[in-house]
Amino acid sequence: MIRLLIVDDSALMRKLLGQIFDNEGDFEIEFARDGEEALKHVQSFRPDVVTLDIQMPGMDGLACLDQIMLEYPCPVVMVSSLTEEGAEETLAALNIGAVDYVAKPGGAISLGIDELAPSVVEKVRMAAAVRIRRSRRLAERVRMAHSALRLTSPPSSDQSSSNRGPARNFRPTGLVLIGASTGGPPALDAVLTELPADFPFPVIVAQHMPSTFTGPFSRRLDNICALTVTEVTQQTKLEAGHIYIAKGDTDIVISSRAGTLVATVAPSDPSYRWHPSVDRMVRSAMKHVPPADLVGVLMTGMGNDGAQSMAHLRAQGGYTIAESEETAVVWGMPGELVRLRGASEIRRVDEIGTSLRDLVR
Known part of the structure; x- marks a missing residue:
């Protein structure tokens, strides 16, 4: 079973994403409503992968992602809007350490979720197989790799x-x-x-x-x-x-x-x-x-x-x-x-x- 934590402040989005992965048959799912709750679940549930909404009240997705990468590194797939603001936030998330992202459907979420389903399942399955190094966040690892690898690798x-x-x-x-x-x-x-x-x-x-x-x-x-x-x-x-x-x-x-x-x-x-x-x-x-x-x-x-x-x-x-x-x-x-x-x-x-x-x- 793949342990999946779905983090979103929208009850409807949590429900729809939960149904998508429940229908797959090989996911064990937990939910969180905001960043602070997500960090508690990451610590106790130890998910194989997290889907993380960017825009949430309180601790938003970027702050939550930063803490996950520092304290409990695991693969994270961001859920973002296709607006330019959403693009900027998603690019920031990828540089903090998110593995990938999926775009929220425009308009009525309940009508667009079927179109989203194949992509989000494929990306979450792929992310679950990614190994995240505990020593540093992805962006820092990439930027520091030149000096670190030359010193330590044959x-x-x-x-x-x-x-x-x-x-x-x-x-x-x-x-x-x-x-x-x-x-x-x-x-x-x-x-x-x-x-x-x-x-x-x-x-x-x-x-x-x-x-x-x-x-x-x-x-x-x-x-x-x-x-x-x-x-x-x-x-x-x-x-x-x-x-x-x-x-x-x-x-x-x-x-x-x-x-x-x-x-x-x-x-x-x-x-x-x-x-x-x-x-x-x-x-x-x-x-x-x-x-x-x-x-x-x-x-x-x-x-x-x-x-x-x-x-x-x-x-x-x-x-x-x-x-x-x-x-x-x-x-x-x-x-x-x-x-x-x-x-x-x-x-x-x-x-x-x-x-x-x-x-x-």
Whole structure:
């Protein structure tokens, strides 16, 4: 049985979420009405996973999450609204240590709960399998990993990671293509903040997110990165010194206009399960840039988006980096790339930025 604690100040939301998981048949469920009550249940019930509302009276979800990560670390899935304020709070929660989030249905909750059910069950099951280190919160672990792991860990013996050669002879038209999903925001923080202002390639990021989240996410990254970070909302020329974040709920497609590489927003293609689609981004780039001038990076995330396209990229002469199981919150996407023998190297999240710098220097 999976022990689940549902924390929400709405009696209706507690009831509806409880019914969803009770129908699954393998969940033991307890409920809390606010943050203070949640902390008592976490201490006594020791849940395998917590769903946590962000906006609650008294101790809100962010304060409660902070205490959980400090005192009783366990996987937490945030339940948030799709408003811009909800996006900011959710991004803060992910950096404090939440594993994932689900969006509350708009309008009448009782009418939208059926649409929410498959997603929330899938994310809670995935979160229940995540191991949260007791020593520090996720965001702090990611930020401190560079120094801590280098001091305590022997050199990696992962595929191709110990025999990587010198920088490749890329042409100026090269691109870095990064895909991420569950656990991606703090991991992207760790990677993208390592890139210097004179990084010679444009960097395009497909992070699975709703459209209301990618704008605040881009602005937050722009405040902490040396490179300029923008959300792609229209046809945009790709330039060195820039990081381009795909708009949520759409796909990002790389094309050429008058000999210039551009990123274009495309309606999400139903033949791809996740959006923005990493696979579609990579495949479109390969049509306009020689594979030998492309670097693909596949990071933490549930599912397999990006694995096949990046494996094909490597087979065609491109270079690929998979985040290691050691640091990935969910080793789904990068793990599938490794399984397909499509990773040129496997790196911990704290090493990926350095690898990119060395590779295209």
